Amino acid sequence: MGAVNDGPADDSHPRKSVTEVDHVAIRFAGDSGDGMQITGSKFTDTTALFGNDVATFPDFPAEIRAPAGTLAGVSGYQVHFAAEDIFTPADEVDLLIAFNPAALRANVEDVRGHGMVIINSDAFNKKSLQRAGYTDDPLPGLRERFNVVEVPVTTLNREALQGLALSSREVDRCKNFFALGLLLWLYHRDLEPTARWLASKFKADVLEANIRTLKAGHAFGETTELLPTSFLVPAAKIEPGPYRNITGNAALAWGIVASAVQLDKPVFLGAYPITPASDVLHEVARHRNFNVKTFQAEDEMAAASSAIGAAFAGHLGVTVSSGPGFILKQEAIGLAVMVELPLVIVDVQRAGPATGSPTKTEQGDLLAALYGRHSQAHLPVLAPATPGDCFHVMLEAFRIAVKYMTPVIVLSDSYLANSAEPWRIPDVESLPRATVSHPSSDAAESFRPYERDAELLARPWAIPGTAGLEHRIGGLTKAPVSGNVVYDPDNHEQMVALRYQKIEGIVRDIPPIEVNGPDRGELLVLGWGSTHGAITAAVKGARERGLDVSHAHLRHLNPLPADLGDLLSRFRRVLLPELNLGQLSMILRARYLIDIESFTKVAGQPFKVVEIQTKIEQMLEESS
Amino acid sequence: MGAVNDGPADDSHPRKSVTEVDHVAIRFAGDSGDGMQITGSKFTDTTALFGNDVATFPDFPAEIRAPAGTLAGVSGYQVHFAAEDIFTPADEVDLLIAFNPAALRANVEDVRGHGMVIINSDAFNKKSLQRAGYTDDPLPGLRERFNVVEVPVTTLNREALQGLALSSREVDRCKNFFALGLLLWLYHRDLEPTARWLASKFKADVLEANIRTLKAGHAFGETTELLPTSFLVPAAKIEPGPYRNITGNAALAWGIVASAVQLDKPVFLGAYPITPASDVLHEVARHRNFNVKTFQAEDEMAAASSAIGAAFAGHLGVTVSSGPGFILKQEAIGLAVMVELPLVIVDVQRAGPATGSPTKTEQGDLLAALYGRHSQAHLPVLAPATPGDCFHVMLEAFRIAVKYMTPVIVLSDSYLANSAEPWRIPDVESLPRATVSHPSSDAAESFRPYERDAELLARPWAIPGTAGLEHRIGGLTKAPVSGNVVYDPDNHEQMVALRYQKIEGIVRDIPPIEVNGPDRGELLVLGWGSTHGAITAAVKGARERGLDVSHAHLRHLNPLPADLGDLLSRFRRVLLPELNLGQLSMILRARYLIDIESFTKVAGQPFKVVEIQTKIEQMLEESS
Amino acid sequence: MAASPEAPELSRKDFVTNQDVRWCPGCGDYSVLANVQRVMPELGVPRENFVFVSGIGCSSRFPYYMNTYGFHTIHGRAPAFATGIKITRPELSVWIVTGDGDGLSIGGNHLMHAIRRNLDVQILLFNNRVYGLTKGQYSPTSALGMRTKTSPTGSIDHPIDPITFALGSGATFVARTIDVDASHMQEMLKRAHQHKGTAFIEILQNCPVFNDGTWEELQDRKSRTETALVLEHGKPLVFGAPGARKGICVDHGVPKVIDVSDDQAPEAQGVVVHDENAPPSYSFALASLARPEFPLPVGVLRETEKPCYEAMVEDEVQHAIESRGPGDLRDLLNSGDTWEVEG
C-alpha cells in the first residue's frame, strides 16, 4: 500500500483470504448527485496504473437533473479490468454497489448470477423504496440470487468525519469516497493515486474529509466480517510503453490540438454546446497555448460557417457537434464541398431521432454524413474505433482535408465519447507530420483558383493577405480552372465529376484492411466505429471455441478501401453489426451486390459481447 | 382565323404553300428582358387550344439579371407540339427565333440540320456580336447549315406602332408580340387566344400596341417572300375531355388547395421564397378563399416549424422549398417523425451542390430526403412524373400524411416546376376524398397519445381545444402507449421499430406497378420523377424499332411497391436513368441485390430522348 | 377569451401533470411553474385552450409539467411553432417558454420575428444567464468575464440585453420579473395575457447549480428595494427603503438618481412618472440605465397597441372569401384558357 495507508497493521483482525481472478467487472450506481462518475473514474485510473487492461462505460441520465431517488436520476459507471486483453466494459457485472434503491432497481439485472451486490443500507427505507417504484422490499428476493452485502455507508462516513468543520450536507457528499476506499481494499488497490488527485482538487477540511473517509472505507474492508475474501486481478501482459487513460472526447480534443502542432498551422474550433459533444470544446478551450482559438458560436450554422471562414483565412477549421446540431450544418458543409476548402466536421452521434436520448449512443448518422446534403456533395467520412483511436483519426482527418482541399466528416459516438480505455501514449516523433503550403505572390501571374493538382485534383489554398492572388469564391456553379461563375451544362457536369473523382482518389491513401483471423473462410464480421470492442471480444471468444470467423473493421467509410470488395468475396457469409437499422450494410450491398447480413440494435446502448457471439454461433450452425 | 384577324383578305400577294407535318419544336430565345417566357407560353396555350399535344421547356438564367446582350442573360422557351402523343420538349428544334446574337450563340447548336433560324436582324451589329462573344460574323457560316431568315423585327415593330403615345422603350418592349404574330402565322394558329389574354392584362395604348404588332407580325408572314411555306400540325388524337395547360408548380399549388377541399380541412402553408419553388407559394396565396392560410416565414426552419405547429393545431401543414432550403428543415422534419404529426414537405429540386445553378434541374435530393436526418427517421417519399401529376401527388401525399400520421416528402424538380403540358382537367367527383377524424372529449378517459391503430399503427390526432385530451408531445424518446418521456432502452428500440413498421405498412396502399411494354424480357428501363417524358419517348421509339424494352416508373420511393423486386427479376437487365450520380439505383441495388445499371446526367438539364435511346440500343446490342 | 358560462371552476391543481418535475433542487424554474399554475385558473380560459410551446433547455421542459396542451419542440424554434399554432387557431391561448440560450443564442431570429409581427402570444424568457441543460456554458446574457467550461479564462462575449433587443425589434409589450417574487410575477403574467399582441417577459431566474446567485441582489428581499426599480404605470420612478427613498429624474436629457423626501410627492421633486405607453425610446432609456449606478427596472416597461398578426391573416382569408366567394375547386381547375377535346 502506498504512502497514505502506511499505519501499523492492525493484527487484531483475522487475515482474510485472497482469490486471484482473471477479470472483474464492477458497477457504481447512485443518484446523479452521488458522484458516481468521479468514483468510477478514480477506480479506473488506479486499476490502470496497477497494470490491468481496463474498459469503462459511464451511463448517466439525460442532461436534466431528476428528482433525488428516482429511476430517472440514476447514474452509473461500469469498470471492467483484467489480467488479459479486454475490449468492452463487459456484458454483466460481478459486483454492483448501489447507493439507493433506485440505483439497485435500475442495475441489478445486469449482475451475473451469484454476483455481489453491495448496498448502502442507510438509504433503504420505505419511502426511498417507493420512490424507486418498489412496492415490496426487494432484498429478500435478491438475497436468493446474489450475495447481498449491506453496508451502512452513510453512517460509517459520518462517523469517520466527526469533528470536522463541515456541514452535514458536505459530510454526506463525501460518502462515495468511503465506498471507493472499500472497493480499493476489495480489489487490492492503492489509495495513493486517489489521494493525490484529491489533494490537487480540494483544500483544507474538504480534502481532509475525503481522505479520511477513503481510508475509513479501506479500513472497514479490512475489518468487516461481511467481506471474508478479497480479490486480486494480476497485471495484464500488454504492449510495453507509457500509458494513460483517455476518453474518446478527450482524445478528439487532443487530436485537434495535435493537428495544430503536426501540420504547423493554427487551429480554429467553432462549436455550439450539445451533449455529448460539448466536452471536446471544453477540453480544447483549456489548451489555447497551442495556438488554438475556440469560438462558442450562437448556433451550429454559425459554428460551421465560422470554421469555413477560418479555413478561407488559412487556418485549420474544425467544428464539433452531435446529431441535431450536425444536420443544421449541412448547408454550410455543402458550400465547403463546392468551394473546396479544408474543414473537419465532427459528429459525436447520439440516440435519436429528434432530441431522442441525448446521453445514449447510436451509429445513426452515417447516411446523413454521406448523403445528407442536397445534390451531389461528396466528401470523405472517417470513424474511430476506440476512445484512443479518436486521437489518431483527428490527425488523419486534418491530413486528408488539407491534402485534398475538402471537408472531412468524423463520426464518433456517445459511447466512445465517454468511455475510457488505457491508451498507449504515442511517441510524438512517430506521429504523422505534413507541411501545408499556400501559393505565394510569386505565382500571381499564373494563379487560377480552381487549377487542380494533376494527381490529387486538389485546388490551391491561396489565402487573404497574399498580394496578387486576390480572388472570389462562392457557392454558384463555376468553371473548371478559373472558378468563374458559369451556367454552361458541360462545365457543371465536368465539375461534378472532378469533385467526385478527387474524393474517390483518396483511396490511394488508405492502407490495406487488416483482418483479425484468417483472410478467407466461413464468416467475416465487419464493423465500423465503436462496435470494435464488442466485435473483437465476440470474435476472439468464438475463435477460441474453434469457430471459423474473422473480424475486419472499417475506419474509412468514404471512400471505401480498395481491397474491400475482394475481401468480402473471400468469405461465404458477412455479418455487419451496427447500432442503427443497417446503414453501412446498405451501402456495401449496393456497391458489391453481396448479401451482407445486417445485425442491428437501436436501443441507445452498445452491443453486448454475448449478443454478437450468439449471432455468430447461430450463423455458423446454420452453415454447418 | 378568329375575330381579331378578320379583315378582308389581301389578294395582291400570291397564296403560299402549306406543308403538313407531324410535329414541330420551336424555341424562342432572347434577352431576359425580351419577354421570351410570355411569348413561349402564349404560343403554347394557342397550340394546345388547337388540339395538339404539347410539351414545353422554359430555360432561363439564374435569378440575377445579366447585362443586356450577354450569354449569361439569355432566356429561352421551347415548345414541342404534335399531331401525336409526345412526352418531351424534343431534343432538337426545327425552328429557332433569336432576338440577339447572344441568343443565337447560346441556342443555335440545338437546331436540327437544315432547320430554320429566324433572327432579329436589327439586333445584329458589331457591338452586339462582340457582347455575345462572337469575333467574326457567324451568319455566313450558319447560312450553310441552316435556313437563316433575317427579319428586322425591331424596325417592323416600330413601324407598326407609329402614332401611339408610347415611349420608344415601351414600343420596343412590344416586339416579342410581333414575333409571336409571325410564328402564329407560320404554324396556322389563331391570334385570338393571345388577344384575349392581352386584353385581360393590359389597358389603353399598351393593349392597343401589343395587339397591333401581333397582327402586324401575322400580316408580315402572309406577305413576306422570306417565308414561302407555312406549316400545319394537325390536331392530335388524345383522350377526349376538358384540357388546360399546367406547369408543375401550378399543379403543386392547386394540389395543396384541392387537399383542403378533398380532406375538408383548412391548409396552412409555411414557406420561405427560393427558386424554383417560390411560385408555389405565390399561387397558393392567390386562393385564400379556399380556407388556405399562407405564411411567408423568416427562414426555412421557421417555415417547417410553423407548419408542424399548424399540424399540431389540427390543420393540414405543408411547407415548400428547394435543395438548400429543404435541408435546413431536416431537424424540424425529424421532430415531426418523432411526434408523428401529418405534414407535407415539398422539395422542388434544383442543380447543386451549394447554391449551384438555381434555375437548372436535377434529381439530387433523393438520398437527402430519405436519409438526411440524424438517426433513424423514416418517412414516405413520393415523386410526380409530369407537371400535371404534381397535382395528384399532392393529394396522395396529404392522404398518406393524415392516414398514417407522418410527415411525407414530395420531390419535384425545376424541370417539372416550369414546364407546361396539356392536362386533362380531372373531374372533381373522381378525386379521392377522405374524412379526417380527431378524438373527441368523449374519449377523454381512455385517450393515450401514442396508442396506435392496430392495423395502420397510426396514433390519434387529438387537437388543442378538445377538453379532456390535454397532452404533451416532444422530441425526447418516449414510451409506446403513454408517450411519456423514458430512458429505457427497450422502449426506445420498440418505438424505433414501430415507427419503421408504420411507414413500411404504407405499402398496402401502393397499387401494382404499371409496365409500359411486356412485363418480362430483355430490358426494363426504370425511372422516377421528371425523367418520365424522356424515357417514355425513348422506349416508345425503341419498341417501334422492334427492340425488347419496357418502361416502369416509380411514384412511391419509400416505401417501395411490394411487387418491385419481382418485376426487376423478370428482366435480364435493368437500366435506371437519373439526373444524379445514381441515387435510386443505390437503394434498389442494396435492397434487391440486382445489378441495376445506372445511367446518370448531372448537367442541370433533363435527359434528351436520344441519350436514353442510344443507351438502350447499346445495351441491347451488347446483349444480342 | 371569456370563460364559457358552463366551464367548471379551475384550480391550480388542474394544471399539474402526473410527471415528476425534473429540475435541480432550488432551481428558480419551480417557482415560475408554481406561479403560472396559480395564474392560469384566473384567466377565464378553458384549460383545453391553453397551449405551451417550448424549445430545448431546462426551462423548456416546462410544458411537461403543465396539464394543458403542450409541445416541447427543437432548440430555438419555439416561436416559429407557436406562430403556426396561433395563425391557424387564433382562439387558443399560446404561451412560449424559452431560455436565454434557446431564445437568444440559437433562437434570436425567431424571437425577433415573432415580436415584430406582433402575434398575440406570451413569451416567457427564463434568464439564468447560463446554459443549464448542457451543464453550464456561458450564454448570450452571461456577464463578461464569467468563467465556465467554454470560457476558462472568462467570457469575452458582450452580453445582449433581452429587453433592449425586444424593444429594438418593435415589441408592443415588454416586462421583467423575478423568479422569487410570486405576487409580482403573477401580476406580470396576467398583464401579459391581457395584452393583445406579443407579450415578452424576461424572468430573472436562478440556476443554483451552474450560476448560483447571478441575480442575488435582486432576489434578496432586502437588497431588492435598492437594486430594483419597480415600475407602475402613472407612478413615479422611486426606489429604496421608506425614509431613504430615491427617485430618477432627467437633468438636461441625462438621467440621474436623486434623494426623494417623503414630505412631498416625488413628481413634485422632479421624479419621472412611469408611462408604459410612452414612445419606445422612453422604455429603451429605462432599460439602458447603467448599473450599478441605477436600479434595474422590473415591471411593465412598455405596452402599446398594434394590429395582431393572426388577426390580419384571418382577415386575408375572410376578405378573399367575401370578395370572391368560398373557393370552388371545379371553377379553379377550369379557370383561364381551357379546351375540350372531342371524343
Next chain:
Amino acid sequence: MAASPEAPELSRKDFVTNQDVRWCPGCGDYSVLANVQRVMPELGVPRENFVFVSGIGCSSRFPYYMNTYGFHTIHGRAPAFATGIKITRPELSVWIVTGDGDGLSIGGNHLMHAIRRNLDVQILLFNNRVYGLTKGQYSPTSALGMRTKTSPTGSIDHPIDPITFALGSGATFVARTIDVDASHMQEMLKRAHQHKGTAFIEILQNCPVFNDGTWEELQDRKSRTETALVLEHGKPLVFGAPGARKGICVDHGVPKVIDVSDDQAPEAQGVVVHDENAPPSYSFALASLARPEFPLPVGVLRETEKPCYEAMVEDEVQHAIESRGPGDLRDLLNSGDTWEVEG
C-alpha cells in the same frame, strides 16, 4: 492598419474585377459598388488585406465585382463566416455585404450576434425593402400593405427597423446613408472603417425592378432637404432648405419640430445638438422619430468604444502562452496520471 511605405498607390480601377456586373440597369447597387471602389484606395490598407464576405441576394453578388479577396457564401450567414475570418486574421479588413432579406430575414440572428460581440468588421446592409434575387417578395423591412406575389392583398408584416434592431443589439457604430448620395456614402464608409468594432451601415437602396421608388423622397435631391435629417457630430439637428430651416428640440421629454430662424444659432433656439457618443437611448430616440412628421436621420447615429471581440480572442491565446508557455504536445500527452508498462 497603416499602408506599408512601399505599397504602390492604389486607384479605383485596382478594385474592379473582369467579371460582368450583373445587376439590372438602374439598380442602386451600382452606385454602392462605385463608391466602395472609390473609397478603398484611400483607406491605407493593402489590397490583398481586404476581404468581402456576403450571403445570397442581388446585393450579395457584390464580392464578385471587387478585386479583393471575396467570399459569396450562403443565405444569411455572412456574419458568421466573417467572424471566423476576423478572429483568425485580425489584420484583415473584413467587409460584410448583406441585404434586408439576407441580413434581417434568415440572417437576423447572426447579425445580432456579430453586432453584440463587437467584432471589428464593417456591415453594409443594402435595404431595398424587397427580395430582389427571388423576384420581388416582400421583405422584413417592406412597408405594411406592400403588394407582392406573396402578399397579393398587401403585406401584413410589421416591418423591422434595421437601426433600432442594431441599437437594441448593442451596436457600437450605427449609420445610415443613401445609394445616390455619393459623397455622403463615401464619408460613411470611411467612418465605418475608422471605427474599432462592428460598424453597421444601412444603405437605402433602390430596386427599380421590384420596388421602384421605395426611398424616392430621400433619393430625390430636392425633397431630401425636407425628408432627411443629416447628422453631424456636435452640430444641431436641423433640416429643410435655407430660409425655411427646421430643427428638432425636446419639450418635456417629447421631441418636436420647430422653425429655426437663421438669425441665431439653432442651439440657442433649443435645437438638440447631435452627439454620436451619447447613451444609446439618444440614438434610439433619434431612430424612432415617427415619420412623416419627422425627417429620417442619415449619418452616424451612434459611435462608442467597446473592446473588440477578435482582440479579446487573441488575448486569450497570448495569455495562455504567457502563463503556461507555448504548448508542448509531448507534455500534454503525458500530463496527469500515466504509467509505464515494462517490456
